[in-house]
Amino acid sequence: MAIASERTAAFPTAQGFGLGRRLRKLAATGRRNKLGTVGVLLVAFVVGIAALAPILQRYDDNRPFQTINPEFNPTANPIDIATNPNLGSPAILNRFEAPSGEHWLGTDQFGRDIYARIIVGAKLAVIIGVGASLIAVISGTLVGLMSGYFGGKTDLIIQRFVDGIQAFPGIVLLLLLVSIMDQPNVPLTVAALGFLGFAVSVRIIRSAALAIRHSTYVEAARSYGATDTRIMLKHVLPNAMASVLIVFSISIGAYILAEASLSFLGLGPADKTTWGKMVNAGRNSVDLHPWEALFAGSAITLAVLGFNLAGDAIRDELDPRLRGR
Amino acid sequence: MTNYIIRRLILNFFVLWIVASIVFVTTHLLPSDYVEKQVATNLELADNSAAIKEAQHVLGLDKPLWRQYTTFMTDLVTGDFGTSYESRQSTWHELRLRLPTTLELGILIVFVSFSVSIPVGIISAVRQDTWVDYVLRAVSILAIAVPVFFSAVVLTLIDLKLGLFKIDIIGAPHLWTEPINALKLYSIPAIAGGLSGGAGIMRLLRSQMLEVMRQDYIRTARAKGLRDYRVWIRHALKNAMLPVLTVMGLTLAGIVGGQIILEQMFNIDGVGRYVFHRLIVRDFPPFQGTVLVIAFVVVTMNLVVDITYAWLDPRIRYT
Numbered sequence: 203m204a205i206a207s208e209r210t211a212a213f214p215t216a217q218g219f220g221l222g223r224r225l226r227k228l229a230a231t232g233r234r235n236k237l238g239t240v241g242v243l244l245v246a247f248v249v250g251i252a253a254l255a256p257i258l259q260r261y262d263d264n265r266p267f268q269t270i271n272p273e274f275n276p277t278a279n280p281i282d283i284a285t286n287p288n289l290g291s292p293a294i295l296n297r298f299e300a301p302s303g304e305h306w307l308g309t310d311q312f313g314r315d316i317y318a319r320i321i322v323g324a325k326l327a328v329i330i331g332v333g334a335s336l337i338a339v340i341s342g343t344l345v346g347l348m349s350g351y352f353g354g355k356t357d358l359i360i361q362r363f364v365d366g367i368q369a370f371p372g373i374v375l376l377l378l379l380v381s382i383m384d385q386p387n388v389p390l391t392v393a394a395l396g397f398l399g400f401a402v403s404v405r406i407i408r409s410a411a412l413a414i415r416h417s418t419y420v421e422a423a424r425s426y427g428a429t430d431t432r433i434m435l436k437h438v439l440p441n442a443m444a445s446v447l448i449v450f451s452i453s454i455g456a457y458i459l460a461e462a463s464l465s466f467l468g469l470g471p472a473d474k475t476t477w478g479k480m481v482n483a484g485r486n487s488v489d490l491h492p493w494e495a496l497f498a499g500s501a502i503t504l505a506v507l508g509f510n511l512a513g514d515a516i517r518d519e520l521d522p523r524l525r526g527r
Numbered sequence: 528m529t530n531y532i533i534r535r536l537i538l539n540f541f542v543l544w545i546v547a548s549i550v551f552v553t554t555h556l557l558p559s560d561y562v563e564k565q566v567a568t569n570l571e572l573a574d575n576s577a578a579i580k581e582a583q584h585v586l587g588l589d590k591p592l593w594r595q596y597t598t599f600m601t602d603l604v605t606g607d608f609g610t611s612y613e614s615r616q617s618t619w620h621e622l623r624l625r626l627p628t629t630l631e632l633g634i635l636i637v638f639v640s641f642s643v644s645i646p647v648g649i650i651s652a653v654r655q656d657t658w659v660d661y662v663l664r665a666v667s668i669l670a671i672a673v674p675v676f677f678s679a680v681v682l683t684l685i686d687l688k689l690g691l692f693k694i695d696i697i698g699a700p701h702l703w704t705e706p707i708n709a710l711k712l713y714s715i716p717a718i719a720g721g722l723s724g725g726a727g728i729m730r731l732l733r734s735q736m737l738e739v740m741r742q743d744y745i746r747t748a749r750a751k752g753l754r755d756y757r758v759w760i761r762h763a764l765k766n767a768m769l770p771v772l773t774v775m776g777l778t779l780a781g782i783v784g785g786q787i788i789l790e791q792m793f794n795i796d797g798v799g800r801y802v803f804h805r806l807i808v809r810d811f812p813p814f815q816g817t818v819l820v821i822a823f824v825v826v827t828m829n830l831v832v833d834i835t836y837a838w839l840d841p842r843i844r845y846t
Binding site: 237362363365366367368369370371373374377378379381382383384455459462463466467478481482484485488489492495496499502503504506507510511 | 538541542543545546549550553554556557558559668669671672673674675676677680681683684687688781784787788791792802803806818821822825826
C-alpha cells in the first residue's frame with residue numbers, strides 16, 4: 203500500500219495541480235453533482251457528530267434519569283405497596299418523556315436521554331461502517347489482485363470460494379459469524395461485515411486486475427525481469443486504484459445498514475448503544491411513545507443516505523462509465 | 528451451450544460443497560452447542576455434567592469433528608438434510624411446513640417491488656431530468672437508505688395512528704384460509720420489503736433505459752413513425768430489461784431464504800424466522816440444511832438467469 207500512496211494522492215488529477223486550482227475544480231464538481239455534494243455534507247455531518255460525541259452528547263447515554271418520588275413512604279408495609287405501587291420506591295424513572303429543553307429528543311423506557319444515545323450511536327455506526335469497509339477493501343484488494351493477475355487455477359479456486367460466500371443469504375452468514383462469540387463485540391461485528399464485503403471487493407478488484415494484466419506496461423515490466431510481487435504492487439495496483447477507492451467508499455452505507463439489522467435482531471455489539479437496538483426497543487410501544495424508534499430510524503436513514511450518495515459521487519468521478527448506475 | 532451448462536452444473540456442486548463446509552466449520556466454531564444452550568436456559572440442569580455428556584452422546588455431538596464432517600457430507604449426498612435436535616423431525620419436514628408462508632410473503636414482496644419499480648423506472652428514464660424524474664429518483668434513493676425494519680415501524684405507526692386496521696400477529700392467517708386477515712398482516716411487511724427491494728431494481732432499470740434510448744435502433748424506430756409508447760415498451764424496455772433480469776432472478780431466489788427481519792417482526796412463521804431461531808438455539812442440522820437449500824436455489828437461479836440471458840439476447844454466446 204505504501205508504494206501506491208504517492209500516486210493515489212494525486213490520482214483524480216494526475217498532473218498535480220496547485221491547491222487553488224484543485225479547490226476550484228472540486229467546487230465545480232460539487233456544482234455539477236448536487237446529490238454528491240449533499241452526500242458529502244451529510245457524511246461530514248455524521249462523522250463530525252461521531253468525532254465530537256463526548257462534547258455533544260450532554261448526558262451519559264446509559265444514565266437513567268429519575269425524579270424523587272413525592273409519595274415515597276419508607277415505612278409502608280407490603281400490603282400498602284401492593285395497593286399503591288407508588289409508595290415503594292424513592293425515585294421514579296422519567297420514562298418515555300416527549301422532547302423538551304432538558305431532553306432534546308425525549309427519553310426512552312429506562313429514562314435514558316435519546317439525544318445522547320443517538321449521538322453515541324453515530325460514533326459506533328461510523329466506526330463499524332468505515333472499519334468493515336477497510337477490512338473488505340484491504341483483504342479484497344490483496345486476494346483480488348492475485349486472483350486477477352495469476353488467473354488459471356488460483357483464480358478458479360478463489361472465485362468459487364467467493365461464489366460460496368455469495369450463495370449465502372447475507373444476513374444469515376452475518377448472524378452465523380457474529381454468533382462465534384456469546385456476546386458479540388465491535389471488532390467481531392466489523393470483521394463479520396468485512397468478511398461479507400470481501401466477496402464483493404474481490405470480484406471488482408479482480409476484474410480490474412484482469413484488464414490490466416494484459417496491458418503493454420505489464421508486459422514491459424515482465425520483460426525486464428520484474429517479479430510478480432513487484433508488478434502487482436507497482437504496476438497493477440496503482441492502475442486499479444480507482445476501483446479500490448470505489449470499493450471502499452461505495453459500501454460503507456450498506457455496512458451501517460447491515461449492522462443496524464444485526465442490532466435490531468439482538469445480535470449487534472453487546473453493551474453498546476446502537477441505533478438498531480433503539481429502533482427495536484422503541485417499536486414495541488411506537489403508537490404511544492414514537493420518539494425513540496422515529497429518531498433512531500431517521501438517524502440510520504440519514505447516515506446511510508449520506509454514505510451512499512457520497513460513495514456514488516466518488517464512483518461517478520473516478521469511473522464515468524458507471525455514472526447513474 | 529450444453530457443454531457450458533454441464534460445466535456450470537459441476538461448478539455449482541463445487542460451490543455448494545464450499546457453502547456446506549463454511550457452514551459446518553462456522554457452526555462448530557460457535558462457543559456452545561445445543562445441549563449447553565439448553566442447560567444454560569434450563570437452570571435445574573446446571574450442575575448435571577453427566578446428563579450433558581449423555582445428551583451430547585445421543586445427538587452425536589461428542590464424536591470427533593472429522594467424523595461429524597464426513598457423516599454430514601455423506602448424508603447430504605444421499606439427500607438427508609439432517610434432523611432437528613428439538614423437534615426430532617427432518618429438515619425437509621420442517622421446511623415443508625414453513626415454505627408456503629414464506630412464499631406467500633415473498634410473492635407479495637416481489638409483486639410490490641416489481642409493480643412499483645418497473646413503471647417507475649421507465650417513467651423516470653423517459654422523463655429524464657424533469658421534476659417527475661427528480662421526485663422518483665429521490666424516493667428511490669431514500670428507499671435504499673431506509674432500513675426495512677424502520678419503514679415497517681413507520682408504516683405500523685401510520686396504520687395505528689390513523690386506525691386503519693388491526694394486525695393479527697398471533698393467529699397466523701393465510702391468504703387461502705383467512706384472506707382478509709392475511710392481507711392485513713402481510714400488507715405492511717410486503718410494502719416495506721417491496722420498497723427496499725424495488726428501489727434497486729428501479730435505479731438499474733432507469734440507467735439501462737437511458738443507455739438503450741441512445742442507441743441507433745431507437746432512432747430508427749422513431750423514424751419509422753412509431754408512437755413513443757411503442758418505442759419505449761417494445762424497443763427500449765425489451766433491451767433494457769436484460770441486466771435487470773439478473774437482479775430480478777436473485778430477488779426471486781431470495782424469496783426462499785425468507786425475510787428474517789420482517790418475519791421476526793411480524794411473528795410470521797416462515798423459513799427466515801425458522802433459520803434464525805435454529806441458530807439462536809444452536810439446533811444445527813436444520814440450520815445447515817436450510818442454508819444449503821437456500822444456497823442451492825441461489826446458485827441454480829444464477830445459472831437459470833445466465834441461460835435466459837443467452838436465450839433472450841442472441842449476441843451472447845457461451846462456450
